[in-house]
Amino acid sequence: MSLKILAVDDSRTMRILIQSALSEAGFEVDVAEDGVHGLEVLGGIAPDVIITDINMPRMDGFGFIEAVRATEKNRTTPILTLTTESAPEMKARARNAGATGWIVKPFDKEKLVSVIRRVAA
Numbered sequence: 001m002s003l004k005i006l007a008v009d010d011s012r013t014m015r016i017l018i019q020s021a022l023s024e025a026g027f028e029v030d031v032a033e034d035g036v037h038g039l040e041v042l043g044g045i046a047p048d049v050i051i052t053d054i055n056m057p058r059m060d061g062f063g064f065i066e067a068v069r070a071t072e073k074n075r076t077t078p079i080l081t082l083t084t085e086s087a088p089e090m091k092a093r094a095r096n097a098g099a100t101g102w103i104v105k106p107f108d109k110e111k112l113v114s115v116i117r118r119v120a121a
Contacts, residue, residue: 003120004028006047008038008064009082010056014105018051018082021109027116035059039067047077048120054083054090062097069098078119082107 005027007018015031022029030045032038034056042050050068054061061081068074078100083090086104094102100119103112 002026002028003048003116004030004045005049005051005116006030006032006038006042006045007051007082008032008035008056008061009051009053010034011053014053014082018107018112021107021112022116025109025113025116027113035061035064035067038064042068042074046073049116050074050077050079051082051116052079054081054085054094062093065094065097065099080115080119082112 005022007015007029009015010033019029019031030041032041036058052061052064065079080101080103081094081099082103082105084105091102101115
């Protein structure tokens with residue numbers, strides 16, 4: 001069975017890289033350009049895993065994670081942050097918001113796929 005992934009990132013290049021890497025691994029990938037758009041897309045799909053950037057316009061990753069966790073439908077969906085941020089306080093803030101894991105950009109394709117499979121299990 002193919003896993004369904006929602007990837008939220010304001011960088012068009014990152015969305016393309018994530019979509020390409022995960023599609024090659026056999027995942028079905030939906031993308032959104034920021035937290036607001038991510039919530040709109042999320043309304044019409046049921047992803048197995050959500051990946052989000054932190055620094056985005058309109059709604060950042062922290063707000064997006066909190067909004068996702070506030071919905072019954074996605075309260076337990078694994079959420080991975082994929083960001084250039086690496087400060088411990090940022091990781092703690094993401095964890096407190098409800099993030100499952102943290103991956104620093106640039107990402108290693110095999111590691112990303114492995115982490116997704118692990119958190120989706």
